[in-house]
Amino acid sequence: MLGTYFYHEILRKTVIGFGTLFNNINIRHKNDSGNAFSVLKVPLAYGPMQKFLARIQQQADLDRQTAITVPRISFEMTSLTYDSTRKTGITQTFTAKNNTKARKVYMPVPYNVGFELSIMSKLSDDGLQIVEQILPYFQPSFNITINLIDSIGEKKDVPIVLEGIDLSDDYQGGFESRRIIIHTLRFTAKTHLFGAIAESSEGLIKKVDVDMYADTDRKRAKRVQRYSATPKALKDYDSDNTTVVDGAISKAVTKIKLSATTDISTGERIIIDSEIMKVRTNDTATATLTVFRGYDSTAAAVHEHNATVNILGADDDAEIEFGDDFGFNESTSFFTDGKVYSPSQGIDV
Amino acid sequence: MALNPFFLQGSTAEQGLVQDLVNEQLRMYGIECHYIPRKLVTSASIMREVIESRFDEAFPLEAYMANTDGYDGNSDILTKFGVRSTDEATFIISRERFEQAISPFLKEDGEYTLSNRPKEGDLIFFPLGKRLFEIKFVEHEKPFYQLKKNYVYELQCELFEYEDEVIDTDVTAIDSTVQTDGYIARLVLSGIGATATASTGVVYNAVNRIFVQDDGYGYAAAPTISISTSPGTNATAVAIMTERSGIATGKSIDRILMINPGNQYTGIPTVTVPGTGIATAGITTLGSVGIVTITSGGSGYTTTPSVTFVGGVSGAAVTATAEAVMVGGTVRYIRLSNAGTGYTSVPTISIGAATTIGDGDYIFNEPVRFASSGETAMVKVWDAGSKTLDISMITAMQLQVGEKVTGETSGAEYIVKSVSYNQPNDFPNSEYVADQYNDNQTFQTEADDLLDFTEGNPFGTF
Secondary structure (H helix, E strand, O other), X not given: OOOOXXXXXXXXXXXXXXXXXXXXOEEEEEOOOOOEEEEEEOOEEEOOOOHHHXXXXXXXXXXXXXXXXXXXXXXXXXXXXXXXXXXXXXXXXXXXXXXXXXXXXXXXXXXXXXXXXXXXXXXXXXXXXXXXXXXXXXXXXXXXXXXXXXXXXXXXXXXEEEEEEEEEEOOOOOOOOOOOEEEEEEEEEEEEEOXXXXXXXOOOOOOEEEEEXXXXXXXXOOEEEEEEEEEEEOOOOOOOOOEEEOOOEOOOOOEEEEOOOOOOXXXXXXXXXXXXXXXXXXXXXXXXXXXXXXXXXXXXXXXXXXXXXXXXXXXXXXXXXXXXXXXXXXXXXXXXXXXXXXXXXXXXX | OOOOOOOOOOOHHHHHHHHHHHHHHHHHHOEEEEEEOOEEEEEEOOOOEEEEEEEOOOEEEEEEEOOOOOOEOOOEEEEOOEEEEOOEEEEEEEHHHHHHHOHHHHHHHOOOOOOOOOOOOOEEEEOOOOEEEEEEEEEOOOOOOEOOEOOEEEEEEEEOOEOOOEEOOOOHHHHHHHOOOOOOEEEEEEOOXXXXXXXXXXXXXXXXXXXXXXXXXOEOOOOEOEEOOOOOOOOEEEEEEEOOOOOOOOEEEEEEEEEXXXXXXXXXXXXXXXXXXXXXXXXXXXXXXXXXXXXXOOEOOOOOOEEEEEOOEEEEEEOOEEEEEEEOXXXXXXXXXXXXXXXXXXXXXXXXXXXXXXXXXXXXXXEEEEOOOOOEEEEEEEEOOOOEEEEEOOOOOOOOOOOEEEEOOOOOEEEEEEEEOOOOOOOOOOOOOOOOOOOHHHHHHHHHHHEOOOOOOOOOOO
16 A cells, blocks of 8 residues: 655755854954854764774774763754644545656655754853754744755745753762763754655646537537647747848838748748747848737837847647646537537437 | 871971872883963953963973873863864873973963963863863862872863964974864965966057267256157157266256057157157068057066067068066066067067066964054965965954965965965875864855845944
8 A cells, every 4th residue: 555655855955044144153252351262163963873893983093082072962852743733634635846847745754853953062051052052043033945856946935943041060979970961952853754656647637628519409400619728838948940130120010021921821820039920921031021010918129130030839838848838729629419528428419 | 186296297308208209100000191370361350351361381291191091071072163182181290390390481481370280271281182172170189198298289170162262382293282272263375476468469550760970968857759750650668767977957868768660650750859859760671569558567667577479470680679667566568679570470479487486385373464454363274385384363354365474484475365264174295184063164065056145234233
């Protein structure tokens, strides 16, 4: 039942997002004159790690000469809890774009990730410097925006809530053991987990037919008229580079001279720079077109000599991609056959 | 009830004998450790802790290690803060030897708190394990008053926990224990001088040189040299002045150098020199060197470098000559003294190397000073091959690329080429091993691809 493989690395990304909040914390040591004599950047690492790797990396030299260097910040993921307060409809989906394809995505599942950030310091003043640089940002939450799934470009705000702070300073007792100061900050990151993401089976609707009837009695009424709409490209996709402009064109002229117009038909749309024009007449002898300027809501503009002229045709319409702006090619036809269209068979019956 | 007066229970002579025996035993069965006293430089009030400590002295002292089977403690453990060594040791030292061999020096120095006894917070260097132990507790009554006196101190120690203390005892084995520990910033340096570069072209029918026929006299400043125009590019030149002996006031023309030799002259141009000087131009129909453009002015020049033209000529040719004009350690212009003849292709311009004072080797633990930012730091590791300088104890994180960094002891000087405040996880020289507990940069790199920081990292700047 389960078993569709997916791994979006969302929890890992949440760990990275959480960790990067604390990767640039400095502390300063000042002398009696108030001048800093040492500025330290506090090292940060994710606590859990393979034991053998810890030994190899951190004790490459077996004769470790000191106990440990301080201060240090460490954090780890401590819990994963379903957050019912952020629950959305479980069957609700949305469509996201992945390059040229549509993706169908179920609404993500809200989960709270518990984090524990520990700060070890030698001096209590070091610990206070670190903690004081963190706390004001959390009231009690701080939002980070994580690109949880790159393939669908899904950026989510993940609030990181400061739940509590503990301070352990075991200064009491015998003198044989060292004083260890550890501040522990508990956080909850409110992230979202996504399930498997499939290519949308629905695909893109490339054509819409509307059959109209002259009567409301559906049993006896026969269809009379069909209205069809298909997407119409508003930019050139196939780079046909049909011809070029011969002499600069001002904004207002409707007669434009090209280097050749034999490949252009009356009624076709052409695009020069980003202005679309519709051809009214074509004088191939003088290579001059009479056009409607600023067609399809584009703005009439000045075009330089030798500007490329592309035809916007069916080839371009076919290449419209998911997410692009497009217009509509509309057509109307009348029926005399009395048939009806069967969507399941895709034919008139 | 008073003690029996017929029994001494320990005379001074007996006590001295026992102390001697103890000293002798320690010398036979002990280990030669170093006792490293702590100087408390800066302390914080209220919180009552020492912020700045220095360890400048190391006194050799024999000590008996009470834990003969090995270190006490839990050895090495993996904690959430990485691997921690919890080795513990107990050293027994002679009370008399401490008072004779160490106390007087501490007292004389005057900067040590407590000089009459070993104190908690001081360090013991154990040479066999190369470990640096910190004294946690000094037990002074064990064994308990033998013959009415105590003869030894028992020092209960744990491995030292390092932050940014300066350990500069001049004993290499000790100082190097923390050489790669603690916070380290990494600089990549470069030599101070950078050689200038320039380019030129080949021109025809250009002015190849300007002869000074009469150097004139009485010039307060260099006169403007005018050269008649060409159908192509006009030549331009500048006079270099000098003082002549026997002429009391003003200067004379020493030589005239060309800024641009021009081209396409059809006849010898007229050179007009205002005042008393007279000059004429020579012209060549063959190829000569054109205007010289500085591609990079270089840096660190302390004397005017030579300029030579290499290649580009064939047959009976005259090689072009030029002079550099230096402003503020960089080459600002190159003026042609002779544009040469017979050039068939563009020659290469060779400019003398900049003065390189970027040399020397920084010494571990020496202070370094930064010229522009005024910051100071301490040298941790210097790798001459890659010119990588690892420093600690920086006074602010405001080091500037391009500023000079000078070693106060070694006198080494280089220019900062790049600065990284992220603690390095390795060293260019494999002799040094880093404690790889530091993922600050890794988190940043990974997060750059994931996080939308259009609103800025709140902890990125302060």
